[in-house]
Amino acid sequence: MHPTASEAAAPPAVMGIVNVTPDSFSDGGRAAAPAAAIGLARRHLADGAAFVDIGAESTRPGAAEIPLEEEWRRLAPVLEVLLAEGAPVSVDTRKAEIMRRALALGAPMINDVSALTFDAAALDVIAGASCEVVLMHAKGLPEDMQENPTYDDVAAEVLSYLEARIAACAAAGIERRRIVADPGIGFGKTFRQNLELMAALPRFRELGVRLLVGASRKGFIGWLTGVKQADRRLGGSIGAALAAAAGGADILRVHDVAETVQALAVFHAARNGHPPPSDR
Numbered sequence: 001m002h003p004t005a006s007e008a009a010a011p012p013a014v015m016g017i018v019n020v021t022p023d024s025f026s027d028g029g030r031a032a033a034p035a036a037a038i039g040l041a042r043r044h045l046a047d048g049a050a051f052v053d054i055g056a057e058s059t060r061p062g063a064a065e066i067p068l069e070e071e072w073r074r075l076a077p078v079l080e081v082l083l084a085e086g087a088p089v090s091v092d093t094r095k096a097e098i099m100r101r102a103l104a105l106g107a108p109m110i111n112d113v114s115a116l117t118f119d120a121a122a123l124d125v126i127a128g129a130s131c132e133v134v135l136m137h138a139k140g141l142p143e144d145m146q147e148n149p150t151y152d153d154v155a156a157e158v159l160s161y162l163e164a165r166i167a168a169c170a171a172a173g174i175e176r177r178r179i180v181a182d183p184g185i186g187f188g189k190t191f192r193q194n195l196e197l198m199a200a201l202p203r204f205r206e207l208g209v210r211l212l213v214g215a216s217r218k219g220f221i222g223w224l225t226g227v228k229q230a231d232r233r234l235g236g237s238i239g240a241a242l243a244a245a246a247g248g249a250d251i252l253r254v255h256d257v258a259e260t261v262q263a264l265a266v267f268h269a270a271r272n273g274h275p276p277p278s279d280r
């Protein structure tokens with residue numbers, strides 16, 4: 001079993017978000033041009049991100065699927081440059097053909113908000129590669145996922161779904177060390193259900209794979225704080241990041257890398273009662 005945050009040698013790794021989209025919920029248009037996306041990715045890495053997650057299709061509540069070739073037209077120039085310089089890139093996509101093309105360019109990680117269920121060919125693409133893969137829980141599709149999501153017990157249902165997806169991957173030959181599980185904050189969950197999931201994170205350690213949490217700037221933070229503009233939710237996002245770290249997350253997917261890395265360094269050292277080993 002993995003150590004919990006308080007026992008771990010290092011704080012969680014940070015994954016910096018790069019949305020090559022015109023319409024993402026908090027930063028749409030900011031990195032829509034390839035040069036801006038490449039610049040943002042390099043800045044995230046310089047700021048201490050262990051990975052950058054490059055996505056070209058918004059999956060915000062209500063968003064519609066975009067065509068494959070449009071997704072690739074946005075991604076290709078960014079991936080070509082970053083992968084050629086050996087950047088640790090994760091590609092956020094639901095489509096097997098995008099996965100195939102990204103892997104051919106050398107992408108070391110695929111992040112699928114549908115846990116390899118949106119596209120029937122995706123599981124085999126990942127099984128045939130050696131990349132890491134993020135399996136995220138979502139209930140429904142972005143189009144309709146926020147229309148009255150209901151669960152008897154949200155944590156138990158999300159856990160058993162992720163268990164089943166990990167088992168499907170294992171059956172296809174994908175080793176557990178390649179897998180990262182994610183409860184999918186905001187994907188077919190009410191604001192209250194998101195909080196239940198955040199509080200239940202320690203139970204997700206039972207899955208026996210690394211755990212990723214993406215809460216940055218999301219709607220439940222606006223609901224809790226009254227901050228309507230998503231890009232003004234830095235304080236709330238830091239709060240969510242520290243709660244996820246305390247709950248045992250291994251990777252935090254965030255928009256504000258420098259601030260999150262700084263908060264995690266202090267949180268971790270203060271909980272341990274000493275600085276990291278190299279500074280002792």
Ligand SMILES: Nc1nc2c(c(=O)[nH]1)N=C(COP(=O)(O)OP(=O)(O)O)CN2
Pocket residue numbers: 017019021023024025026055057058059060092111112113134136182184185212213214215253
């Ligand atoms: N594994 C994982 N992937 C994700 C997650 C998440 O929580 N976990 N959240 C997202 C939403 O944030 P983003 O800023 O990318 O918004 P957008 O969908 O509007 O582009 C998009 N992708």
Ligand SMILES: Nc1ccc(C(=O)O)cc1
Pocket residue numbers: 025058059060061185186187217218219220
């Ligand atoms: N893709 C997503 C973007 C935003 C949210 C949210 O604000 O809860 C959820 C999913």
